[in-house]
Amino acid sequence: MEKEQNKAILKKALLALPSYHPPEDLWHGIEKELGKDSNQDLSSALANLPSYRPPTQIWEGIQGALEQESLQETKTKLIQFPIRRGWLIAASIALLLTASWIIYSAINMGSAEKVSYASSTIEVVPYDINFQEDEPMIIQVSDAFERSPLAQSQSNYQSLMDNLNELNMAKSAILEMMQNYGEEDPQMIKELADIERSRTDIVMKMARFI
Protein backbone atom coordinates (compact mmCIF):
# COMPACT_ATOMS: atom_id res chain seq x y z
CA MET A 1 0.00 0.00 0.00
CA GLU A 2 1.26 3.47 -0.85
CA LYS A 3 2.40 5.72 1.94
CA GLU A 4 1.31 9.32 2.05
CA GLN A 5 3.11 11.77 4.28
CA ASN A 6 1.74 15.16 5.38
CA LYS A 7 -1.67 14.41 3.88
CA ALA A 8 -3.15 17.12 6.12
CA ILE A 9 -1.24 19.69 4.06
CA LEU A 10 -2.99 18.47 0.92
CA LYS A 11 -6.38 18.52 2.66
CA LYS A 12 -5.79 22.07 3.84
CA ALA A 13 -4.83 23.21 0.35
CA LEU A 14 -7.82 21.47 -1.20
CA LEU A 15 -10.17 23.31 1.13
CA ALA A 16 -8.64 26.59 0.00
CA LEU A 17 -9.17 25.88 -3.71
CA PRO A 18 -11.17 28.59 -5.45
CA SER A 19 -14.82 28.17 -6.24
CA TYR A 20 -16.38 29.37 -9.47
CA HIS A 21 -19.64 31.08 -10.30
CA PRO A 22 -21.74 30.36 -13.35
CA PRO A 23 -22.48 33.24 -15.73
CA GLU A 24 -25.45 35.39 -14.74
CA ASP A 25 -27.49 34.44 -17.78
CA LEU A 26 -27.27 30.70 -17.18
CA TRP A 27 -30.46 30.79 -15.12
CA HIS A 28 -32.35 32.20 -18.12
CA GLY A 29 -31.55 29.05 -20.11
CA ILE A 30 -32.90 26.89 -17.30
CA GLU A 31 -35.96 29.11 -16.91
CA LYS A 32 -36.63 28.93 -20.66
CA GLU A 33 -36.52 25.12 -20.64
CA LEU A 34 -38.76 24.95 -17.59
CA GLY A 35 -41.09 27.42 -19.31
CA LYS A 36 -41.55 24.91 -22.12
CA ASP A 37 -42.74 22.41 -19.53
CA SER A 38 -45.20 24.84 -18.00
CA ASN A 39 -46.45 25.83 -21.47
CA GLN A 40 -47.17 22.15 -22.06
CA ASP A 41 -48.97 22.05 -18.72
CA LEU A 42 -50.89 25.14 -19.76
CA SER A 43 -51.80 23.67 -23.14
CA SER A 44 -53.10 20.52 -21.56
CA ALA A 45 -54.95 22.57 -18.94
CA LEU A 46 -56.55 24.67 -21.69
CA ALA A 47 -57.49 21.53 -23.60
CA ASN A 48 -59.18 20.27 -20.46
CA LEU A 49 -61.16 23.42 -19.78
CA PRO A 50 -64.57 22.44 -18.48
CA SER A 51 -67.62 22.78 -20.64
CA TYR A 52 -70.71 24.27 -19.10
CA ARG A 53 -74.27 23.02 -19.25
CA PRO A 54 -76.80 25.80 -19.39
CA PRO A 55 -79.50 25.81 -16.72
CA THR A 56 -82.69 24.00 -17.77
CA GLN A 57 -84.64 27.24 -17.43
CA ILE A 58 -82.77 28.65 -20.42
CA TRP A 59 -84.11 25.91 -22.69
CA GLU A 60 -87.60 26.43 -21.30
CA GLY A 61 -87.35 30.08 -22.24
CA ILE A 62 -86.08 29.23 -25.73
CA GLN A 63 -88.82 26.64 -26.17
CA GLY A 64 -91.49 29.10 -25.00
CA ALA A 65 -90.25 31.74 -27.41
CA LEU A 66 -90.17 29.24 -30.29
CA GLU A 67 -93.70 28.05 -29.53
CA GLN A 68 -94.96 31.61 -29.51
CA GLU A 69 -93.25 32.33 -32.80
CA SER A 70 -94.67 29.16 -34.34
CA LEU A 71 -98.17 30.09 -33.12
CA GLN A 72 -97.88 33.54 -34.61
CA GLU A 73 -96.66 32.05 -37.88
CA THR A 74 -99.65 29.68 -38.05
CA LYS A 75 -102.06 32.58 -37.37
CA THR A 76 -100.42 34.63 -40.07
CA LYS A 77 -100.65 31.74 -42.50
CA LEU A 78 -104.28 31.25 -41.68
CA ILE A 79 -105.00 34.86 -42.32
CA GLN A 80 -103.01 34.94 -45.50
CA PHE A 81 -104.54 31.74 -46.92
CA PRO A 82 -106.58 32.67 -50.02
CA ILE A 83 -110.23 31.99 -49.33
CA ARG A 84 -112.20 30.78 -52.26
CA ARG A 85 -115.90 30.20 -51.88
CA GLY A 86 -116.06 26.94 -53.93
CA TRP A 87 -113.35 25.32 -51.91
CA LEU A 88 -114.97 26.46 -48.69
CA ILE A 89 -118.29 24.78 -49.60
CA ALA A 90 -116.52 21.55 -50.65
CA ALA A 91 -114.54 21.47 -47.42
CA SER A 92 -117.68 22.02 -45.33
CA ILE A 93 -119.44 19.10 -47.03
CA ALA A 94 -116.41 16.83 -46.52
CA LEU A 95 -116.31 17.81 -42.86
CA LEU A 96 -120.00 17.09 -42.37
CA LEU A 97 -119.66 13.66 -44.00
CA THR A 98 -116.67 12.74 -41.85
CA ALA A 99 -118.43 13.83 -38.65
CA SER A 100 -121.52 11.81 -39.54
CA TRP A 101 -119.43 8.73 -40.17
CA ILE A 102 -117.62 9.06 -36.83
CA ILE A 103 -120.92 9.44 -34.91
CA TYR A 104 -122.41 6.43 -36.72
CA SER A 105 -119.36 4.26 -35.97
CA ALA A 106 -119.40 5.24 -32.31
CA ILE A 107 -123.06 4.28 -31.88
CA ASN A 108 -122.54 0.85 -33.53
CA MET A 109 -119.24 -0.05 -31.85
CA GLY A 110 -120.57 0.64 -28.35
CA SER A 111 -117.96 0.12 -25.66
CA ALA A 112 -115.70 -2.17 -27.70
CA GLU A 113 -112.82 0.32 -27.52
CA LYS A 114 -111.57 1.83 -24.34
CA VAL A 115 -109.23 4.67 -23.91
CA SER A 116 -107.12 4.66 -20.75
CA TYR A 117 -104.90 7.31 -19.29
CA ALA A 118 -101.90 6.98 -17.04
CA SER A 119 -99.91 9.60 -15.31
CA SER A 120 -96.52 9.55 -13.63
CA THR A 121 -94.47 12.07 -11.74
CA ILE A 122 -91.12 12.92 -13.22
CA GLU A 123 -88.62 13.93 -10.61
CA VAL A 124 -86.69 16.97 -11.64
CA VAL A 125 -83.02 16.28 -11.00
CA PRO A 126 -81.30 19.50 -9.97
CA TYR A 127 -78.35 20.35 -12.18
CA ASP A 128 -75.00 20.55 -10.50
CA ILE A 129 -72.47 23.01 -11.80
CA ASN A 130 -69.23 23.58 -9.97
CA PHE A 131 -68.37 27.16 -10.79
CA GLN A 132 -65.11 26.91 -8.81
CA GLU A 133 -63.75 23.85 -10.63
CA ASP A 134 -61.50 25.73 -13.08
CA GLU A 135 -60.45 28.44 -10.65
CA PRO A 136 -56.85 27.12 -10.14
CA MET A 137 -56.29 27.03 -13.92
CA ILE A 138 -57.61 30.59 -14.35
CA ILE A 139 -55.33 31.80 -11.55
CA GLN A 140 -52.36 29.97 -13.12
CA VAL A 141 -52.95 31.55 -16.52
CA SER A 142 -53.61 35.06 -15.20
CA ASP A 143 -50.52 34.92 -12.95
CA ALA A 144 -48.35 33.76 -15.85
CA PHE A 145 -49.88 36.47 -18.06
CA GLU A 146 -49.25 39.15 -15.44
CA ARG A 147 -45.55 38.20 -15.22
CA SER A 148 -44.93 37.50 -18.89
CA PRO A 149 -42.77 40.17 -20.58
CA LEU A 150 -44.48 39.37 -23.91
CA ALA A 151 -47.90 40.01 -22.36
CA GLN A 152 -46.72 43.23 -20.74
CA SER A 153 -45.70 44.57 -24.13
CA GLN A 154 -49.24 44.12 -25.52
CA SER A 155 -51.48 47.16 -25.86
CA ASN A 156 -54.45 45.33 -24.34
CA TYR A 157 -52.45 44.01 -21.36
CA GLN A 158 -54.02 46.38 -18.83
CA SER A 159 -57.54 46.12 -20.22
CA LEU A 160 -57.45 42.31 -20.07
CA MET A 161 -56.18 42.43 -16.50
CA ASP A 162 -58.85 45.01 -15.53
CA ASN A 163 -61.65 43.08 -17.22
CA LEU A 164 -60.66 39.86 -15.51
CA ASN A 165 -60.47 41.60 -12.13
CA GLU A 166 -63.92 43.12 -12.63
CA LEU A 167 -65.39 39.75 -13.60
CA ASN A 168 -63.69 38.12 -10.61
CA MET A 169 -65.28 40.68 -8.30
CA ALA A 170 -68.68 40.26 -9.95
CA LYS A 171 -68.43 36.49 -9.59
CA SER A 172 -67.51 36.80 -5.90
CA ALA A 173 -70.48 39.12 -5.31
CA ILE A 174 -72.92 36.73 -6.97
CA LEU A 175 -71.52 33.71 -5.17
CA GLU A 176 -71.93 35.60 -1.89
CA MET A 177 -75.52 36.47 -2.75
CA MET A 178 -76.22 32.85 -3.67
CA GLN A 179 -74.82 31.76 -0.34
CA ASN A 180 -77.09 34.16 1.50
CA TYR A 181 -80.28 33.79 -0.54
CA GLY A 182 -80.14 30.28 -1.93
CA GLU A 183 -78.26 28.70 -4.76
CA GLU A 184 -81.10 27.90 -7.13
CA ASP A 185 -82.13 31.30 -8.32
CA PRO A 186 -82.18 30.90 -12.12
CA GLN A 187 -81.34 34.54 -12.77
CA MET A 188 -78.21 34.37 -10.63
CA ILE A 189 -77.17 31.05 -12.19
CA LYS A 190 -77.57 32.59 -15.62
CA GLU A 191 -75.49 35.63 -14.65
CA LEU A 192 -72.82 33.39 -13.17
CA ALA A 193 -72.72 31.30 -16.37
CA ASP A 194 -72.37 34.51 -18.43
CA ILE A 195 -69.51 35.69 -16.20
CA GLU A 196 -67.76 32.32 -16.50
CA ARG A 197 -68.03 32.46 -20.29
CA SER A 198 -66.56 35.97 -20.36
CA ARG A 199 -63.77 34.95 -17.98
CA THR A 200 -62.94 31.93 -20.16
CA ASP A 201 -62.76 34.20 -23.24
CA ILE A 202 -60.35 36.55 -21.46
CA VAL A 203 -58.20 33.67 -20.16
CA MET A 204 -57.96 32.22 -23.67
CA LYS A 205 -56.76 35.62 -24.93
CA MET A 206 -54.25 35.84 -22.08
CA ALA A 207 -52.90 32.36 -22.80
CA ARG A 208 -51.79 33.45 -26.26
CA PHE A 209 -49.22 35.83 -24.76
CA ILE A 210 -47.65 33.53 -22.18
Added chain:
Amino acid sequence: MAHTLCMTESELIQACLRNDRLAQKELYERYNSAMYTLAYRITNDFEMANDVLQDAFIKVFRNLSKFRRESTLGAWIKTIVVRTALSKIKKEPIVESLEAKHIKESLNWGHHLDVEYLEKAIQALPEGYRVVFTLIEIEGYAHKEVADLLNISIGTSKSQLFYAKKRLRKTIESLLKI
Protein backbone atom coordinates in the same frame (compact mmCIF):
# COMPACT_ATOMS: atom_id res chain seq x y z
CA MET B 1 -46.72 32.99 0.32
CA ALA B 2 -43.55 32.99 2.42
CA HIS B 3 -40.58 34.78 0.89
CA THR B 4 -38.34 32.21 -0.76
CA LEU B 5 -35.26 33.54 1.06
CA CYS B 6 -36.83 32.64 4.41
CA MET B 7 -37.96 29.19 3.33
CA THR B 8 -36.53 26.06 4.85
CA GLU B 9 -35.20 23.53 2.38
CA SER B 10 -38.33 21.44 2.80
CA GLU B 11 -40.61 24.43 2.11
CA LEU B 12 -38.47 25.34 -0.86
CA ILE B 13 -38.82 21.83 -2.29
CA GLN B 14 -42.59 21.97 -1.87
CA ALA B 15 -42.73 25.36 -3.59
CA CYS B 16 -40.53 24.08 -6.45
CA LEU B 17 -42.87 21.12 -6.86
CA ARG B 18 -45.70 23.63 -7.38
CA ASN B 19 -43.60 25.11 -10.22
CA ASP B 20 -43.08 28.31 -8.25
CA ARG B 21 -40.44 29.98 -10.42
CA LEU B 22 -39.11 32.19 -7.58
CA ALA B 23 -38.54 29.13 -5.42
CA GLN B 24 -36.79 27.35 -8.30
CA LYS B 25 -34.52 30.37 -8.75
CA GLU B 26 -33.77 30.42 -5.02
CA LEU B 27 -32.86 26.72 -5.04
CA TYR B 28 -30.59 27.36 -8.03
CA GLU B 29 -28.97 30.32 -6.22
CA ARG B 30 -28.30 28.24 -3.13
CA TYR B 31 -26.41 25.53 -5.01
CA ASN B 32 -25.18 27.02 -8.26
CA SER B 33 -21.65 27.95 -7.19
CA ALA B 34 -20.80 24.61 -5.56
CA MET B 35 -22.29 22.67 -8.47
CA TYR B 36 -20.67 24.86 -11.11
CA THR B 37 -17.26 24.41 -9.47
CA LEU B 38 -17.81 20.64 -9.40
CA ALA B 39 -18.92 20.63 -13.06
CA TYR B 40 -15.83 22.65 -13.99
CA ARG B 41 -13.45 20.37 -12.08
CA ILE B 42 -14.84 17.31 -13.87
CA THR B 43 -15.02 18.82 -17.37
CA ASN B 44 -12.03 21.19 -17.05
CA ASP B 45 -13.88 23.53 -19.41
CA PHE B 46 -16.05 26.50 -18.47
CA GLU B 47 -18.26 26.28 -21.57
CA MET B 48 -18.96 22.64 -20.89
CA ALA B 49 -19.55 23.40 -17.21
CA ASN B 50 -22.23 25.90 -18.28
CA ASP B 51 -23.99 23.20 -20.28
CA VAL B 52 -23.64 20.70 -17.48
CA LEU B 53 -25.08 23.08 -14.90
CA GLN B 54 -28.02 24.02 -17.11
CA ASP B 55 -28.87 20.43 -18.04
CA ALA B 56 -28.39 19.23 -14.48
CA PHE B 57 -30.71 21.84 -12.94
CA ILE B 58 -33.38 21.16 -15.54
CA LYS B 59 -33.15 17.48 -14.54
CA VAL B 60 -33.29 18.50 -10.87
CA PHE B 61 -36.53 20.45 -11.31
CA ARG B 62 -38.12 17.86 -13.57
CA ASN B 63 -37.29 15.02 -11.19
CA LEU B 64 -37.67 16.74 -7.84
CA SER B 65 -40.80 14.71 -7.09
CA LYS B 66 -38.56 11.61 -7.14
CA PHE B 67 -36.25 13.01 -4.42
CA ARG B 68 -36.88 10.61 -1.51
CA ARG B 69 -34.89 12.50 1.12
CA GLU B 70 -32.62 9.48 1.62
CA SER B 71 -29.71 11.91 1.33
CA THR B 72 -29.46 15.68 1.63
CA LEU B 73 -30.83 17.68 -1.27
CA GLY B 74 -27.29 18.93 -1.95
CA ALA B 75 -25.96 15.38 -2.23
CA TRP B 76 -28.83 14.45 -4.56
CA ILE B 77 -28.18 17.45 -6.80
CA LYS B 78 -24.45 16.70 -6.72
CA THR B 79 -25.07 13.18 -8.01
CA ILE B 80 -27.09 14.60 -10.91
CA VAL B 81 -24.34 17.12 -11.71
CA VAL B 82 -21.63 14.43 -11.59
CA ARG B 83 -23.59 12.08 -13.86
CA THR B 84 -24.41 14.90 -16.28
CA ALA B 85 -20.78 16.03 -16.35
CA LEU B 86 -19.50 12.48 -16.89
CA SER B 87 -21.89 12.02 -19.79
CA LYS B 88 -20.66 15.25 -21.38
CA ILE B 89 -16.94 14.65 -21.31
CA LYS B 90 -15.35 12.47 -23.93
CA LYS B 91 -14.69 9.59 -21.71
CA GLU B 92 -11.28 8.12 -22.27
CA PRO B 93 -11.53 4.56 -21.03
CA ILE B 94 -9.71 4.24 -17.75
CA VAL B 95 -7.15 1.50 -18.12
CA GLU B 96 -7.25 -1.06 -15.38
CA SER B 97 -3.91 -0.49 -13.73
CA LEU B 98 -1.82 -1.96 -10.98
CA GLU B 99 -3.91 -2.05 -7.84
CA ALA B 100 -2.96 0.37 -5.12
CA LYS B 101 -2.12 -2.39 -2.66
CA HIS B 102 0.80 -3.40 -4.87
CA ILE B 103 2.19 0.13 -5.10
CA LYS B 104 5.20 0.51 -2.89
CA GLU B 105 5.98 4.16 -3.58
CA SER B 106 5.33 6.91 -1.08
CA LEU B 107 4.16 10.49 -1.46
CA ASN B 108 5.16 13.43 0.63
CA TRP B 109 3.19 16.66 0.48
CA GLY B 110 5.82 18.63 2.34
CA HIS B 111 4.96 21.40 4.78
CA HIS B 112 3.19 23.80 2.48
CA LEU B 113 1.18 23.56 -0.71
CA ASP B 114 0.55 26.60 -2.84
CA VAL B 115 -3.19 26.65 -3.69
CA GLU B 116 -2.64 28.36 -7.02
CA TYR B 117 -0.16 25.72 -8.11
CA LEU B 118 -2.39 22.96 -6.81
CA GLU B 119 -5.27 24.32 -8.90
CA LYS B 120 -3.07 24.46 -11.99
CA ALA B 121 -1.80 20.95 -11.33
CA ILE B 122 -5.35 19.60 -11.00
CA GLN B 123 -6.28 21.25 -14.30
CA ALA B 124 -3.26 19.63 -15.93
CA LEU B 125 -4.21 16.10 -14.81
CA PRO B 126 -5.35 13.64 -17.47
CA GLU B 127 -9.12 13.32 -17.49
CA GLY B 128 -9.41 9.95 -15.75
CA TYR B 129 -7.06 10.97 -12.94
CA ARG B 130 -8.74 14.35 -12.58
CA VAL B 131 -12.24 12.88 -12.28
CA VAL B 132 -11.22 10.29 -9.67
CA PHE B 133 -9.17 12.83 -7.69
CA THR B 134 -11.99 15.41 -7.77
CA LEU B 135 -14.69 12.99 -6.72
CA ILE B 136 -12.72 11.38 -3.91
CA GLU B 137 -10.44 14.06 -2.48
CA ILE B 138 -12.54 17.17 -3.12
CA GLU B 139 -16.12 15.89 -3.10
CA GLY B 140 -15.67 13.15 -0.53
CA TYR B 141 -17.00 10.22 -2.54
CA ALA B 142 -15.97 6.69 -1.50
CA HIS B 143 -14.00 4.45 -3.85
CA LYS B 144 -17.05 2.18 -4.16
CA GLU B 145 -19.23 5.10 -5.31
CA VAL B 146 -16.61 6.25 -7.80
CA ALA B 147 -16.15 2.71 -9.08
CA ASP B 148 -19.92 2.47 -9.67
CA LEU B 149 -20.10 5.88 -11.34
CA LEU B 150 -17.17 5.22 -13.68
CA ASN B 151 -17.84 1.54 -14.13
CA ILE B 152 -14.38 0.52 -12.91
CA SER B 153 -13.20 -1.68 -10.07
CA ILE B 154 -12.53 -0.32 -6.60
CA GLY B 155 -8.85 -1.30 -7.01
CA THR B 156 -8.61 0.74 -10.19
CA SER B 157 -10.23 3.69 -8.48
CA LYS B 158 -7.60 3.48 -5.73
CA SER B 159 -4.69 3.19 -8.12
CA GLN B 160 -6.02 6.02 -10.30
CA LEU B 161 -6.14 8.20 -7.22
CA PHE B 162 -2.59 7.32 -6.30
CA TYR B 163 -1.30 8.07 -9.80
CA ALA B 164 -3.28 11.29 -9.83
CA LYS B 165 -1.63 12.41 -6.61
CA LYS B 166 1.80 11.38 -7.85
CA ARG B 167 1.26 13.40 -11.03
CA LEU B 168 0.03 16.36 -8.97
CA ARG B 169 3.09 16.29 -6.77
CA LYS B 170 5.34 16.17 -9.80
CA THR B 171 3.55 19.02 -11.56
CA ILE B 172 3.64 21.22 -8.47
CA GLU B 173 7.37 20.57 -8.07
CA SER B 174 8.00 21.53 -11.69
CA LEU B 175 5.89 24.67 -11.27
CA LEU B 176 7.92 25.63 -8.20
CA LYS B 177 11.15 25.30 -10.18
CA ILE B 178 10.00 27.77 -12.85
